[in-house]
Amino acid sequence: xxxxxxxxxxxxxxxxxxxxxxxxxxxxxxxxxxxxxxxxxxxxxxxxxxxxxxxxxxxxxxxxxxxxxxxxxxxxxxxxxxxxxxxxxxxxxxxxxxxxxxxxxxxxxxxxxxxxxxxxxxxxxxxxxxxxxxxxx
Numbered sequence: 365x366x367x368x369x370x371x372x373x374x375x376x377x378x379x380x381x382x383x384x385x386x387x388x389x390x391x392x393x394x395x396x397x398x399x400x401x402x403x404x405x406x407x408x409x410x411x412x413x414x415x416x417x418x419x420x421x422x423x424x425x426x427x428x429x430x431x432x433x434x435x436x437x438x439x440x441x442x443x444x445x446x447x448x449x450x451x452x453x454x455x456x457x458x459x460x461x462x463x464x465x466x467x468x469x470x471x472x473x474x475x476x477x478x479x480x481x482x483x484x485x486x487x488x489x490x491x492x493x494x495x496x497x498x499x500x501x
Contacts, residue, residue, distance in 0.1 A: 368460040372408060373464045374404075375465070375467070376401075377466050395441075396440055399441035411465070419438075419447055423435055424487070426499065431458060433501065437452070453473070455470075455486050
C-alpha cells in the first residue's frame with residue numbers, strides 16, 4: 365500500500381459520531397463499544413503494521429494529495445465472529461503528509477443500500493458529507 369511507516373493521530377469525525385457511533389452504542393453495551401473504539405484507535409495509530417493484512421482495504425488513493433480513503437474491518441469487543449464476517453466497517457481518511465487519520469463512517473453492512481455496491485455507497489456518503497475529500501473520490 366501507500367501508507368507511511370509512522371504513528372498516526374486518529375480522531376472520529378462529528379458525522380461518524382452523530383450518525384453511526386450512537387447506533388453501535390445502542391446495539392451493544394457501552395463497555396463493549398468503548399473497548400471497540402479503543403481497539404480501532406490503537407489499530408489505526410499503527411496502521412503500517414496492518415497494511416498487508418486483509419483487514420484494511422484501499423478504496424481510493426491520490427498520489428498527488430498523498431492521502432486516501434480506506435476501509436477497516438473490525439469486530440465489536442466480546443463478539444466471536446471474525447472482523448470480516450462481522451460486517452462492521454470503519455471508513456477513514458488517511459493523510460501521509462499530516463500523519464492524521466479521520467474516521468468518517470462506522471457502519472454495519474446492513475446499513476448499505478442493497479441496490480448499489482458497498483464501495484459506491486461509501487463513496488456517495490463521503491462525497492455528500494465530506495466536501496473536503498471529494499477530490500479523492
